[in-house]
Amino acid sequence: MPQRRVITGRSQEPRQRFAEELRLLRAEKKVSLRQLGERLGWDWSLFGKMEKGQTIGSPEVVEALGLYYDCPLLLALWELAAADKTQFKEQYQRYMTLEAEAVSLWHFAVSVLPGLLQTPGYAREVLAAGGLKGKQLNQQVEARDSRRDLLEGENAPPFRTILSESVLRTRLRNMNEWRGQLQHLLDMSERPDVAIQILPFSAGPYGLDSTDVMFLRLTDGRTVAYTENAHRGELVTESADVERLQRVYDSLRDLALSPVESRKFVLRMLEEVPCEPST
Structure with missing residues (x-):
């Protein structure tokens, strides 16, 4: 079994770290984005966006990449990136x-x-349904109401x-x-x-x-x-x-x-x- 490379985590920001790891793994595999797309069955442009940090992809895509690169920790990095807002x-x-x-x-x-067409009453009920309450809810309603000035x-x-x-x-x-x-x-x-x-x-x-x-x-x-x-x-x-x-x-x-x-x-x-x- 080939030795698995330890994830370095050069970047401290989860999404950047994930993108960096994707670039390093592909470089070690010595394949192009197009070749990667052909071998895994996804549009190669998706992998390009993931390596640039424009998207993190779906867990299904990351699981396939982890298997291809023999890097089971890749999905854990994806979960960290997905949790980072x-x-x-x-x-x-x-x-x-x-x-x-x-x-x-x-x-x-x-x-x-x-938001540009929401009344304050509509904004309040929708935001409250999303879990906001108290001072934070009032602030978000005011912020959304101010957007109508546009x-x-x-x-x-x-x-x-x-x-x-x-x-x-x-x-x-x-x-x-x-x-x-x-x-x-x-x-x-x-x-x-x-x-x-x-x-x-x-x-x-x-x-x-x-x-x-x-x-x-x-x-x-x-x-x-x-x-x-x-x-x-x-x-x-x-x-x-x-x-x-x-x-x-x-x-x-x-x-x-x-x-x-x-x-x-x-x-x-x-x-x-x-x-x-x-x-």
């Missing part, structure tokens, strides 16, 4: 900076309204969002707050620089069925994307990756209701919400 926070902070500078924005939502003023960037019908079928528990949120959507849809479209259930299966995405058109002409699910977010800057996401987004736009029909859809939902006495 530092880089995700840094990516989100970078995204927020880019969002504030963007000249136009396009968005798709799977199950929750985009769509205010003469220099506000054009904003388009495509909402899966499931977003509007998931009501708040507080019916008065839910009515206020739906009315806010209607009010925002009247703005010339805001377009809201609904992707109905009748559209059938579609791409991005488990991922929210925001596209930012930047002042230098580039477009970047930020993808997010229930557990993590990722800033996507590689042009080929952004283009693939845009193609899926364009297909969703073709399936979605028009802004006019979407407004009628929201209005019908608003009419269905029962009124509750104010407390």
Whole structure:
């Protein structure tokens, strides 16, 4: 049996350490990324992103790499990298900076309204459902409410969002707050620089069925994307990756209701919400 190399851990940051180990293991194996992809049955570009620290991959991919490299500790390094939230926070902070500078924005939502369109009542209930409470909850609600300023003023960037019908079928528990949120959507849809479209259930299966995405058109002409699910977010800057996401987004736009029909859809939902006495 070949001697197994001890994991060095030259970097102290878990994700960087994991990426570094992947690069060293492949160098010792003397294989190219394309050869690695051919031998393990995955797109070789995935391994390139993992070695650059852009993604950590799935546990299935890492298990296959560990077997190929004869490095059983690789999965343990992956678990450390997956548990580390530092880089995700840094990516989100970078995204927020880019969002504030963007000249136009396009968005798709799977199950929750985009922060730019959330009322404080909606934000509070959604954040509380995620486990926040007390002072931390109040701070996050205030922070999310302040983001709506991005769509205010003469220099506000054009904003388009495509909402899966499931977003509007998931009501708040507080019916008065839910009515206020739906009315806010209607009010925002009247703005010339805001377009809201609904992707109905009748559209059938579609791409991005488990991922929210925001596209930012930047002042230098580039477009970047930020993808997010229930557990993590990722800033996507590689042009080929952004283009693939845009193609899926364009297909969703073709399936979605028009802004006019979407407004009628929201209005019908608003009419269905029962009124509750104010407390």
